[in-house]
Amino acid sequence: MPTPFIETLILTAKLATYTTCILLIVGLPLSYFMAYSRFRLKPVLEALVSMPLVLPPSVIGYYILVAYSPNHWFGGFLDTVFDVRLAFTFEGILIASVVFSVPFMVQPLINGFRAIPQNLREASYTLGKSKTATFFRVLLPNIKPSLVTAIALTFAHCIGEFGIILMVGGNMPGETRVASIAIYDEVQALNFEAANQYALILFLISFIVLTLIYTINRKQNSWRIV
Amino acid sequence: MENRVIEINVQKKLVSAHGTMLLHIKASICQGELAVLFGESGAGKTTLLRMIAGLTSPDSGVIKVGDSIWFHSDVNINKTPQQRNIGFVFQDYALFPNMSVYENIIFGQKQKNKAHALDLINKFGLAEFTHRMPEKLSGGQKQRVALARALARKPDFLLLDEPLSALDSNFRTSLQNEILKAHSITNATTLLVSHDLTEVFRLAQKVIKIENGKITAIGKPDDIFLNNQISGKVQITGNIVKIQKQDTFYLLTVVTGMNQIVKVTAYDNEIHDLAEGDKIMVFSKAFNPLIMKVQN
Numbered sequence: 039m040p041t042p043f044i045e046t047l048i049l050t051a052k053l054a055t056y057t058t059c060i061l062l063i064v065g066l067p068l069s070y071f072m073a074y075s076r077f078r079l080k081p082v083l084e085a086l087v088s089m090p091l092v093l094p095p096s097v098i099g100y101y102i103l104v105a106y107s108p109n110h111w112f113g114g115f116l117d118t119v120f121d122v123r124l125a126f127t128f129e130g131i132l133i134a135s136v137v138f139s140v141p142f143m144v145q146p147l148i149n150g151f152r153a154i155p156q157n158l159r160e161a162s163y164t165l166g167k168s169k170t171a172t173f174f175r176v177l178l179p180n181i182k183p184s185l186v187t188a189i190a191l192t193f194a195h196c197i198g199e200f201g202i203i204l205m206v207g208g209n210m211p212g213e214t215r216v217a218s219i220a221i222y223d224e225v226q227a228l229n230f231e232a233a234n235q236y237a238l239i240l241f242l243i244s245f246i247v248l249t250l251i252y253t254i255n256r257k258q259n260s261w262r263i264v
Numbered sequence: 265m266e267n268r269v270i271e272i273n274v275q276k277k278l279v280s281a282h283g284t285m286l287l288h289i290k291a292s293i294c295q296g297e298l299a300v301l302f303g304e305s306g307a308g309k310t311t312l313l314r315m316i317a318g319l320t321s322p323d324s325g326v327i328k329v330g331d332s333i334w335f336h337s338d339v340n341i342n343k344t345p346q347q348r349n350i351g352f353v354f355q356d357y358a359l360f361p362n363m364s365v366y367e368n369i370i371f372g373q374k375q376k377n378k379a380h381a382l383d384l385i386n387k388f389g390l391a392e393f394t395h396r397m398p399e400k401l402s403g404g405q406k407q408r409v410a411l412a413r414a415l416a417r418k419p420d421f422l423l424l425d426e427p428l429s430a431l432d433s434n435f436r437t438s439l440q441n442e443i444l445k446a447h448s449i450t451n452a453t454t455l456l457v458s459h460d461l462t463e464v465f466r467l468a469q470k471v472i473k474i475e476n477g478k479i480t481a482i483g484k485p486d487d488i489f490l491n492n493q494i495s496g497k498v499q500i501t502g503n504i505v506k507i508q509k510q511d512t513f514y515l516l517t518v519v520t521g522m523n524q525i526v527k528v529t530a531y532d533n534e535i536h537d538l539a540e541g542d543k544i545m546v547f548s549k550a551f552n553p554l555i556m557k558v559q560n
Contacts, residue, residue: 157358160319163345164352165372166417175371179362 042211043232047239050216053128054196057135058143061192064136065143070173072144073151088145090138099205102134106206131207131214138202142191150184151177186254194247198240268295268420270453274315274325274335278477280306287311287477293470298447298454300464303474309457310355312474313423316455317352318345329421351414351452353424357406359398365409366394372416384412387449388442404435411446422446424456428463440466461489499547500526504540518546 072083090098104110106125108117116122124130154177162172178185200218207214209223217236224233270293278285287308293299301309314320316327318334321342327335334343345352351372359368369381385394388408398406407427414422424443428436440463447454458464464471465485473481473488481488502520509515514530516538528546530538538544 155356155358157354157356158360160317160345161352161354161358161360162371163319164317164350165413166346166349166374167371168346176360176362180360 043235045212046215046217046220046236049128049212049214050197050218053132053135053199053216054193056132057139057196058189058193060132060136061139061143062189065140065147065188066178069144069147070151070177073148088141091141095138095199095201096205098138099134099202102130102137102202102206106130125206126208126210126214128207128213131203131216134202134206135196135199138199139192139195142195143188146184146188146191147181150181150188153184154180183254187251190247190251194244197243268330268453269293270316270421271326271328272312272316274312274322274327276311276315276320276323278308278311282306285477289474289477289479291472291479291482293453293455296451296453297469298444298456298467299470299472300468301455301457301472301474302461302464302468303459305459307474308477309459309474310425313352313425313455313457316348316421317350317423318343318348319352349417349420351417351419351422353407353410353414353422353427355426355429357398357410359401359406359409359413361398364395364397365390365401368398368409368413369416372413374417381416384415387445388412403431404439407431407439408442411442415446415450415452418450419452422450422452422454424454426457426459428458428460436460436463437466443467464489499545500524501543501545502526504538504542504544507535507538507540516544518544 068087072080072087103125105112106116106123107113108123113124116124122129124133158176158180159172162176163169167175198218199216200222203214203216204219204222207216207219209215209219215223217240221233221236221240224230224236272292273290274287275289276287278287285308289308289312301312303309311320315322315335322335322337324337325335326333326337329348333339333341334348335341360371363371366381366385369384370376370378373381382394385391388411390405390408390412393401393405393409398409401409410427411424414424427443428439431439443454443456444467446452456463456467458467468485471481471483471485471488472479500518500520502518502524504516505519506517507514508517510529512531514532514535516528516530518526518528520526526546
C-alpha cells in the first residue's frame, strides 16, 4: 500500500498521461482540419477550442459538473444506459481535464501544420500519395518540434490543473486528489511540510518540461524546410 | 502505343494585383512532345500548369488526355492529382526535408523499386548524394532530385514550373541538359513553364506563348520569335539614368534589364524627345559587329 503522498503523485501522473494520450489522438485530426479547411463556421470552432484559455476553470468545471448530474440529459443518459456516474470520479476528472487542455494540444499543432509549405503537400499529391499517406509520411515528420511542444505543454498543464479538478472531482484520495489539490488541502491543514514537497515536485516537473520545449524550439530555428 | 494527345480548353477568372483577368487557354500537346509555356510573370502560366496537375480547378472547360477525361465541368469530372499520372517539379523543388535523396525518390514510386530509384539517381549524377538530406544540397542538386523524384512515378505527363528560375545562369545550361535527358528517358509528354528565351530555344519543340491569360502564338520557337525578338541586329533595352551634354553630342547612361550600365552617344536629332527615366532601345545592325567569346 503506497503512502498517500506517492498515491497522489501516481494519480497526478496517470491523469496527465491519459489526458495527453487522448488529446493526441483527438487533437491531430482536429488540428489538421483546422489548419487547412476553409469551411465557413471555422471561426466558431476556433473560438470553442480556445475557450479554456480565457474562461475561468470554475466556469467550465461548473458546466461539466452540471452535465454529469443524473438530472441532466447527459448525466441521466450515462446513468440509465451505462450505470455510470462521472462526478467525483477519476473518469470524470479525466474528461474534464481533456476538455480543458484542448487548446494546449491543438494550438501548437495548428501552427506546425500551417508552417509547412503548401507545395510539400501538393508534391506528395502529385506523386500519387493519398491525404492519409501524406499526413503520416510528410506532414507528421515535419512538425516534430510542434508535436513535442504540444505533448509537453499539455502534459505540464495537466499536472498543474487545479480549479476544474476541484469543481468536478473534489478531493477524494486515490480517486480525484491530484497534487495541486493536495497542496491546497495540506496548506488548509497548516501542514506546510507536505505542501512543500508537492509544490517542489510540481515546480521541478514544469521547469524541466519547459526547458525541454525551449531546447527543442531552438533547434527548430536552425531547422528549415527546403 | 495508344494515342494520348492532351487537349486543354479551360477558363478561369484570376484575381491578381492588377485586377481580374480571364484565363482562357485552348491548346493541345502531342504525345511525347516537349512544349514550353512562355510568357511574362502573371500571364497565367503557373495557374495553367496547376490546373493540368489538378492542384487548381478551372471554372469551366475540359482537360482530356487521350480518351481519359481529367476535368470536365459539364459532367462534373475533376480527377484528383493522385488520379492523374503526372510528375510535377515545383519552382522551389518542394523536396521532403525529412527524407534523404534516395527516400524522396522511393516515396515517388508507385511500388517500391530500389533498382529503378538507384538508376534514376545515377542518371542524374546524384550517386554521391544518395543518402544526403535535402538541406545539404545546392540548388542545382535539389533540382535534379526534384526531376528524378517526378520521374519515379513513371508519369505520362511531366510538368515543370520554372524549374531553373532560382539558379545561376552557369548552372542553367547543364540543367537544361538534365531536362532534355529527363524527357528522353521517359518520353513523357513534357510541359515546362519559362520566361527565359534561352531556355525556350534550347528545350522547346513547341512554344505556347501566353499573354494576359490568352494564347497569342503556338509553334516552333523559330517561327514564333523570328519576327520580333530575333532579327539581324543586336539590341539592348534599358532606362536612361543620365544625359550629359558634351561638345557636339550627348552622352547617355543607360541601365539595362540585366543591370548592366551602358554609355552611348546621341546627337541633337535623337535627343530632342528623350529625358532621364525614358525607356529606350539601343541596337546595332548585324553588319560587322564586334564579337568576343565570354569566359565563364
